[in-house]
Amino acid sequence: MPYIDVRDVCVRHGKNETLRHAGFEAERGDIVSFIGPSGSGKTTFLRTLIGLQPVWQGQMDVHGRNVDMAAPASARILREQAAIVFQQYGLFGHMSVLRNLTLAPTVVAKRSRREAEHEARALLERLGLADKADVLPADLSGGQKQRVAIARALMLRPALLLLDEPTSALDPHKVRDVGVLLRDLAQDGMTIIQVSHAMGVVSSLSDRIVLLEDGQVRAVGTGRGYAAQQPDIAAFMNTHGGDAATDPAGSRSDPDH
Amino acid sequence: MIAFSHYDITLLLQAMARTIVLSLGGGVLGIVGAVILTALRLSEMRGMMPLRVLAVMYVQTIRRIPFIVTLYIVFFCTGMMGVDVSATAVAIGSIGLIAAAYLCEILHGGVKTVPVEQAEAALVLNLPLWARWRYVIGPQAMSAVVPPAVGYLVLFIKDTALASQIGVVELSQAGVILTNRGLPSAQVFCVVLLLYFAISYPLTCLSRLLEKRIAVH
Amino acid sequence: MTGLDFNPVFAHLPFLLGGVGVTILIATLAFAFGLSLAVALAILRFENQGAWRRLSRSYSTALTNTPQLSQIFAVFYCLPLIGLMVSPFLSVVIGMTLNAAAYLADILGAGMARVPPVYHEVALTLGLNRRQTYLRVILPYAGRAMFPALANHFQIMILGSAMASIFGVEDLTGRAYDIGSTTFRILEVMLVTGGLYALLSFALTGVFALFRRTMERMV
Numbered sequence: 001m002p003y004i005d006v007r008d009v010c011v012r013h014g015k016n017e018t019l020r021h022a023g024f025e026a027e028r029g030d031i032v033s034f035i036g037p038s039g040s041g042k043t044t045f046l047r048t049l050i051g052l053q054p055v056w057q058g059q060m061d062v063h064g065r066n067v068d069m070a071a072p073a074s075a076r077i078l079r080e081q082a083a084i085v086f087q088q089y090g091l092f093g094h095m096s097v098l099r100n101l102t103l104a105p106t107v108v109a110k111r112s113r114r115e116a117e118h119e120a121r122a123l124l125e126r127l128g129l130a131d132k133a134d135v136l137p138a139d140l141s142g143g144q145k146q147r148v149a150i151a152r153a154l155m156l157r158p159a160l161l162l163l164d165e166p167t168s169a170l171d172p173h174k175v176r177d178v179g180v181l182l183r184d185l186a187q188d189g190m191t192i193i194q195v196s197h198a199m200g201v202v203s204s205l206s207d208r209i210v211l212l213e214d215g216q217v218r219a220v221g222t223g224r225g226y227a228a229q230q231p232d233i234a235a236f237m238n239t240h241g242g243d244a245a246t247d248p249a250g251s252r253s254d255p256d257h
Numbered sequence: 258m259i260a261f262s263h264y265d266i267t268l269l270l271q272a273m274a275r276t277i278v279l280s281l282g283g284g285v286l287g288i289v290g291a292v293i294l295t296a297l298r299l300s301e302m303r304g305m306m307p308l309r310v311l312a313v314m315y316v317q318t319i320r321r322i323p324f325i326v327t328l329y330i331v332f333f334c335t336g337m338m339g340v341d342v343s344a345t346a347v348a349i350g351s352i353g354l355i356a357a358a359y360l361c362e363i364l365h366g367g368v369k370t371v372p373v374e375q376a377e378a379a380l381v382l383n384l385p386l387w388a389r390w391r392y393v394i395g396p397q398a399m400s401a402v403v404p405p406a407v408g409y410l411v412l413f414i415k416d417t418a419l420a421s422q423i424g425v426v427e428l429s430q431a432g433v434i435l436t437n438r439g440l441p442s443a444q445v446f447c448v449v450l451l452l453y454f455a456i457s458y459p460l461t462c463l464s465r466l467l468e469k470r471i472a473v474h
Numbered sequence: 475m476t477g478l479d480f481n482p483v484f485a486h487l488p489f490l491l492g493g494v495g496v497t498i499l500i501a502t503l504a505f506a507f508g509l510s511l512a513v514a515l516a517i518l519r520f521e522n523q524g525a526w527r528r529l530s531r532s533y534s535t536a537l538t539n540t541p542q543l544s545q546i547f548a549v550f551y552c553l554p555l556i557g558l559m560v561s562p563f564l565s566v567v568i569g570m571t572l573n574a575a576a577y578l579a580d581i582l583g584a585g586m587a588r589v590p591p592v593y594h595e596v597a598l599t600l601g602l603n604r605r606q607t608y609l610r611v612i613l614p615y616a617g618r619a620m621f622p623a624l625a626n627h628f629q630i631m632i633l634g635s636a637m638a639s640i641f642g643v644e645d646l647t648g649r650a651y652d653i654g655s656t657t658f659r660i661l662e663v664m665l666v667t668g669g670l671y672a673l674l675s676f677a678l679t680g681v682f683a684l685f686r687r688t689m690e691r692m693v
Contacts, residue, residue, distance in 0.1 A: 084599050103600065108536055318672050321629075321633070325652075387512065415540070418544055442555065
């Protein structure tokens with residue numbers, strides 16, 4: 001039984017089906033990448049996994065625990081097991097970096113502030129941001145903001161870490177750093193699911209690649225280093241490969257949003 | 258509504274007209290004053306320095322004094338100097354004094370939004386002073402001036418209610434008179450508030466419309 | 475003018491200065507109550523689409539387009555009609571509260587519209603409930619974004635509280651009028667009073683600037 005098994009996810013807008021029976025599997029510590037043309041439903045799919053996008057139907061098993069994604073109470077459960085890093089990070093501008101990290105642990109999980117701050121500082125140090133704990137997000141560079149957003153997500157101790165276009169807002173030379181960080185986290189057992197346009201990163205990083213087209217899973221490639229060799233995926237990457245790292249397609253006007 | 262006699266309605270309408278006169282008069286006076294004050298603040302002639310400082314001090318200070326206090330000061334000042342003017346004139350003058358300060362801030366701020374290069378470009382075209390203002394700076398500053406200026410006019414209208422304190426029978430005072438005459442106070446104040454609203458709301462809408470129209474450009 | 479004599483005014487200066495406290499008290503009470511009401515009004519229009527939103531908007535439109543003085547008069551004369559006998563002081567505070575709520579709701583509403591949309595989703599995915607989201611994220615952000623406008627409105631309320639004197643409240647203006655009518659030096663006392671208001675206002679400007687700077691540093 002796979003660590004994560006998502007099946008049969010359908011999203012409807014009126015008569016329009018933006019996601020049709022989509023699903024995927026992943027093992028613990030896998031990096032899964034959703035790719036596909038604009039409007040293919042990949043961001044929608046990602047958002048269903050954390051209850052931001054209501055679904056018509058869908059099942060999700062995480063570590064043997066079943067969640068009926070269409071059930072009204074599912075959003076809370078989904079958010080307990082997953083955390084997301086948004087494309088524009090969404091760091092709270094009126095709070096310090098440290099408070100961004102400790103807000104949910106103290107307010108939602110009711111952990112003591114001291115303990116949460118201790119953990120947050122350790123996490124920041126691991127991400128090379130030890131000296132940024134007390135600054136405001138506005139004073140960070142794009143790459144630093146992203147690492148803070150990742151740290152904030154990790155503070156929730158999620159089983160799944162979701163990332164929406166993690167490389168789209170970064171300078172090309174920072175893209176590699178994110179890749180290294182994600183690989184690092186995966187090695188520690190974090191299961192990562194990302195939507196990405198950066199084909200270079202996708203093919204080098206992913207244990208699984210899920211190609212979506214028109215709301216359906218068109219192809220799945222598996223195996224680190226091999227996933228991109230699946231014929232349909234290779235074909236898609238060839239036509240979209242030009243934007244490998246710089247990723248001009250990952251614009252904010254992506255209709256998936 | 259049945260409670261109002263013909264005489265009561267006449268009183269209310271006259272009072273409403275008085276309120277409008279106070280607003281318009283004060284507004285016009287304020288615009289004139291604001292233009293003079295702004296001209297002083299923007300003047301670069303050396304000898305004007307003391308006047309410039311005075312203008313800034315005036316604008317900064319008078320906006321920090323309650324209108325009713327300004328009104329008393331003007332009222333008792335004219336009284337003490339033996340100037341024989343009506344309470345209405347005193348009220349219009351006081352509104353003008355305050356309006357000039359507020360409008361000067363708006364005008365000055367609006368002029369500052371016009372890039373310096375614009376004024377310099379006009380200067381190197383050898384345009385005379387009046388032409389620089391008429392054709393280059395003025396039109397460009399307008400967009401930042403007119404909507405807030407109309408917005409402030411709405412505020413002046415509401416300030417006119419305080420003129421009742423020096424004996425001007427304007428709208429709010431008419432309400433008090435009618436209430437004291439024994440008319441049902443709830444109805445009286447409903448009508449008074451509605452009449453104020455009828456004057457003020459169209460201007461609020463106009464201010465918003467201008468703002469939107471300018472935002473489009 | 476030769477006739478100005480400030481000595482009688484200075485003899486009553488402690489009494490006059492005491493009025494500054496009353497003025498600050500009225501403005502602060504009305505601001506605090508008004509702000510609480512404004513939070514409710516702003517959330518009402520932020521959360522809802524239909525009738526509730528229109529109701530909240532109409533409240534602001536109605537009260538910002540009519541004079542505060544008439545509103546206080548309405549409170550003063552109409553509360554007894556429903557059996558509530560309240561002091562002039564309370565009438566003024568109630569009237570100013572209702573008025574302030576209308577303006578402050580507009581300010582907070584504008585601030586809440588400035589909160590980046592993604593914050594709402596972030597709050598959801600962090601597990602914050604609605605109350606926590608407003609309390610920890612939306613209101614603090616909106617409050618900071620609109621701090622200058624809020625501080626400015628407090629200044630306007632300090633000036634507006636001078637209306638309390640009309641209802642017999644012994645605020646700064648009320649005490650000035652008292653001194654004026656006993657000493658017959660009303661012009662002098664009003665000049666001093668105007669100066670006191672200006673000083674108070676300049677001081678508040680300084681306090682707010684300081685407050686803002688510490689707020690920005692204290693994250």
